Amino acid sequence: MLTIYYIELGREEPVLGTGSQLGLAVLFIDVGQADSALIYLSTGETMLIDAGESPGADAIREELDERRITDIDILVATHPHADHIGGMRTLIEHYDIGQVLMPDMEIQSAVYKNLMDVINSRGIPGNEAYAGYEFSLGNARCTVVSPDADADKDANHESVVIFLDFFDSEFLFTGDMENWAETRVLDAYYYVDADVLKVAHHGSSTSSSQAFLDAVTPQYAVISCGRDNKYGHPHQETLERLEAAGAKVYRTDEAGDILFFSDGQTLTVQTGD
Numbered sequence: 452m453l454t455i456y457y458i459e460l461g462r463e464e465p466v467l468g469t470g471s472q473l474g475l476a477v478l479f480i481d482v483g484q485a486d487s488a489l490i491y492l493s494t495g496e497t498m499l500i501d502a503g504e505s506p507g508a509d510a511i512r513e514e515l516d517e518r519r520i521t522d523i524d525i526l527v528a529t530h531p532h533a534d535h536i537g538g539m540r541t542l543i544e545h546y547d548i549g550q551v552l553m554p555d556m557e558i559q560s561a562v563y564k565n566l567m568d569v570i571n572s573r574g575i576p577g578n579e580a581y582a583g584y585e586f587s588l589g590n591a592r593c594t595v596v597s598p599d600a601d602a603d604k605d606a607n608h609e610s611v612v613i614f615l616d617f618f619d620s621e622f623l624f625t626g627d628m629e630n631w632a633e634t635r636v637l638d639a640y641y642y643v644d645a646d647v648l649k650v651a652h653h654g655s656s657t658s659s660s661q662a663f664l665d666a667v668t669p670q671y672a673v674i675s676c677g678r679d680n681k682y683g684h685p686h687q688e689t690l691e692r693l694e695a696a697g698a699k700v701y702r703t704d705e706a707g708d709i710l711f712f713s714d715g716q717t718l719t720v721q722t723g724d
Contacts, residue, residue: 473715475591475617479649480514481703482507484677484684485534488624488649489514490615496589498525499542500613500624501535505562508538512545514708521546525588527580528553529611529626531563540569550576552586554598554609580611582639590715591617596641597632607652608632614643618715623667625651625658633663643667646718647711648698650674654685664696671720672698673709680704 474493482503490498584595598609610626623645648669651658653676676684706722
């Protein structure tokens with residue numbers, strides 16, 4: 452059984468351990484009305500899922516440098532919208548990137564073109580993310596549950612969705628997937644029961660359907676959104692569905708950075724700027 456503890460505020464982090472000692476951290480970085488999550492293990496592996504808008508790169512760099520992280524093994528672009536990939540070019544220019552994982556789609560935007568230019572110029576290996584693709588990050592097992600290989604090319608619908616399994620701790624990262632994509636994941640019978648859900652699309656009412664939440668049964672739900680954002684995220688309907696699902700909700704606009712630690716059995720939560 453997974454045990455969960457909560458720590459109120461503070462910047463001092465529990466020690467992950469080193470070498471073969473188990474330890475995983477997931478940091479949801481406060482990048483405003485955007486997304487970014489850093490995953491790192493005691494064995495040294497790192498993955499960054501999304502990188503916010505361009506200004507968000509500064510906040511991400513601060514977190515990486517504070518942890519003395521110089522390499523990002525896997526950089527995930529869930530979909531090619533500026534609030535998810537805008538900070539990636541800066542990060543690629545300052546850190547060693549092992550590979551980039553992203554969906555097979557293109558959009559006509561300067562931020563997407565600039566990102567692809569720097570990826571190609573530096574010769575960074577790229578992998579297409581599609582449902583059923585599996586990979587490991589140290590002792591963590593990761594499964595892509597969306598998009599399908601024959602995606603319809605709608606950027607939000609075709610967000611890369613990753614289920615991360617670290618012994619008794621499970622996380623689901625959803626990008627900006629919406630109800631239609633959630634239904635597709637459920638129809639494919641993917642296992643998505645997770646302790647921690649990164650709520651899709653900044654808490655929009657077009658995501659986090661009741662059926663999807665019933666399948667995920669999250670104990671914790673993390674919403675990445677900007678203070679007083681013009682979209683009204685998170686929407687009240689979403690908050691009500693999360694409450695009905697029994698999830699404790701954390702929001703970056705209220706709590707700042709949100710940090711989860713797991714030793715494989717115990718999950719610890721820490722919040723605060």
